Amino acid sequence: MKALKFILIGILFGIVMTKSEVISWYRIQEMFRFQSFHMYGVIGTAVALGALMIWGIRKFQLRDIDGNPIVYIPKPKSVVRYIAGGTIFGLGWAMTGACPGPMFVNLGYGYLVFAVIIASALLGTFTYGLLRDRLPH
Amino acid sequence: MQSIIEIISQPWSWYFAGSLIALVMFLLIYFGKTFGFSSNYRILCAACGAGKFADYFNYDWRAQIWNLLFLVGSIIGGWLAATYLSNGGSVQLAASTVSDLSSFGLAPPRGMQPAEIFNFHFLFSLKGFILLIAGGFLVGFGTRYADGCTSGHAITGLSHFQWTSLLAVIGFFIGGLVMTHFILPLIFKL
Numbered sequence: 001m002k003a004l005k006f007i008l009i010g011i012l013f014g015i016v017m018t019k020s021e022v023i024s025w026y027r028i029q030e031m032f033r034f035q036s037f038h039m040y041g042v043i044g045t046a047v048a049l050g051a052l053m054i055w056g057i058r059k060f061q062l063r064d065i066d067g068n069p070i071v072y073i074p075k076p077k078s079v080v081r082y083i084a085g086g087t088i089f090g091l092g093w094a095m096t097g098a099c100p101g102p103m104f105v106n107l108g109y110g111y112l113v114f115a116v117i118i119a120s121a122l123l124g125t126f127t128y129g130l131l132r133d134r135l136p137h
Numbered sequence: 138m139q140s141i142i143e144i145i146s147q148p149w150s151w152y153f154a155g156s157l158i159a160l161v162m163f164l165l166i167y168f169g170k171t172f173g174f175s176s177n178y179r180i181l182c183a184a185c186g187a188g189k190f191a192d193y194f195n196y197d198w199r200a201q202i203w204n205l206l207f208l209v210g211s212i213i214g215g216w217l218a219a220t221y222l223s224n225g226g227s228v229q230l231a232a233s234t235v236s237d238l239s240s241f242g243l244a245p246p247r248g249m250q251p252a253e254i255f256n257f258h259f260l261f262s263l264k265g266f267i268l269l270i271a272g273g274f275l276v277g278f279g280t281r282y283a284d285g286c287t288s289g290h291a292i293t294g295l296s297h298f299q300w301t302s303l304l305a306v307i308g309f310f311i312g313g314l315v316m317t318h319f320i321l322p323l324i325f326k327l
Contacts, residue, residue: 005168006206013161013207014214019145019222020154023215024249026228029238032310032317035231038151043291045155050162050296057166064169072171075284075294075301082301085283086290086308088275093309094316095272095324097250099287100280101174103273104208108215111255117273124277125178129193135282 017105025097032094081137092124146224162292170203173289175280177208219249241325264327283308 020042021027031039056062057070064070093099096117098106103121107114128135162172180198184205187194227246230238235245243251259265280286283305285294291309294302 003203003206006170006203007210007213009161009164009168010207010210010212011214011217012157012164012210014211014216015218015222016149016154016157016161016214017211018215018218018249019149020151021148021228021249022154024228025251025254026230026234026238026246028313029317030231030234032313033234033237035233035237041151042155042158043287045152046158046162046292047295049156049159050292051298053159053163053166054296064167066169068169070166072297074297074299077301079304082283082290082304083308083311085279085281086305087279087312087315088308089279089283089286089305090309090312090314091316091320092272092275092277092279092312094313094321095268096276098276099174100178100276101211101286101288103276104211105215106250106255108212108217109219109249110216111250113255113257113260113269116260117269120270120273121277121280122178122181124274124279125281126182126187126191126194126277127274128278128281129179129182129187129191132191132193 013101014105014108017102018109023098023102023105023109028093028097076137078137081135084136092121142222143224146222148226148229158292162288162296165207168203171289172293173204173285174208174211175286175289176201177204178277179281180205241321264324267324267327279312 017023022039022042027036027039030036054072062070089099096103098114098117100121103114103118107118165172179194180201183194183196183198227248230246238251239245243253253259254265254268260269276286283290285302285305287309290302290305295306
């Protein structure tokens with residue numbers, strides 16, 4: 001059951017990504033050409049409701065299922081890694097039309113070429129691990 | 138029941154989809170976790186023994202196995218949606234995008250993805266190698282350099298009003314806009 005719930009949440013995620021067409025290369029092109037509100041609407045709604053949710057969690061000091069306080073651990077302070085890393089990610093996002101999650105959703109959808117794209121992305125992550133100490137952070 | 142399936146088999150609106158993504162984030166937070174998909178790429182590398190080559194992969198990745206289960210679920214979700222919740226329609230792409238993409242030699246959408254791009258024949262061509270294999274590499278490299286992807290930064294980070302995530306999202310758009318408007322036209326001309 002402990003394991004099953006994460007699989008179920010993942011299934012929900014995969015269905016939402018598919019049914020909203022966020023996994024589509026076409027939709028990503030449309031977004032980067034500012035020719036439709038769709039992607040901005042999806043992300044904007046998630047962020048607006050997410051922010052409301054986080055506000056509520058802090059305001060009422062809500063706890064998680066195990067009774068632990070819900071805390072967000074901020075990411076390390078930096079400018080260069082977020083701009084540089086983000087830009088590299090964005091270049092790849094516009095090429096493959098898929099960010100890390102939708103790559104796997106596409107595989108499930110039946111686009112088997114994504115197995116190769118995912119392998120290449122894993123090689124990218126591995127290469128980052130090798131070069132990390134030499135990159136500005 | 139049949140009509141419910143028919144209704145959810147249509148493409149979902151942005152507000153419905155966005156609300157459900159917020160729900161996914163809420164459920165993960167409620168179960169004591171966080172919403173950040175690209176951590177899985179680090180976990181998978183670590184699980185395959187990448188720690189022998191780089192310290193970045195020497196960490197307690199087993200504590201993150203829940204995220205791999207989420208990943209497995211996302212594959213199943215994609216399959217379920219394609220198999221049981223699809224009405225076989227094509228992406229209702231903006232007419233201006235259809236017109237722009239025709240200059241790349243792409244036909245109007247006939248499914249979820251451009252058939253011209255997402256097939257093995259294209260993948261092993263020069264264009265396909267650059268677009269999909271190099272593109273995938275950049276996603277995997279960039280997402281870990283930026284310490285997060287669309288879920289970890291654009292959704293989770295911005296929901297927490299994090300400056301660092303705003304910087305990452307600005308980066309996503311710098312890269313995406315440069316690729317879309319300046320580099321993709323060159324790649325498709327090859």
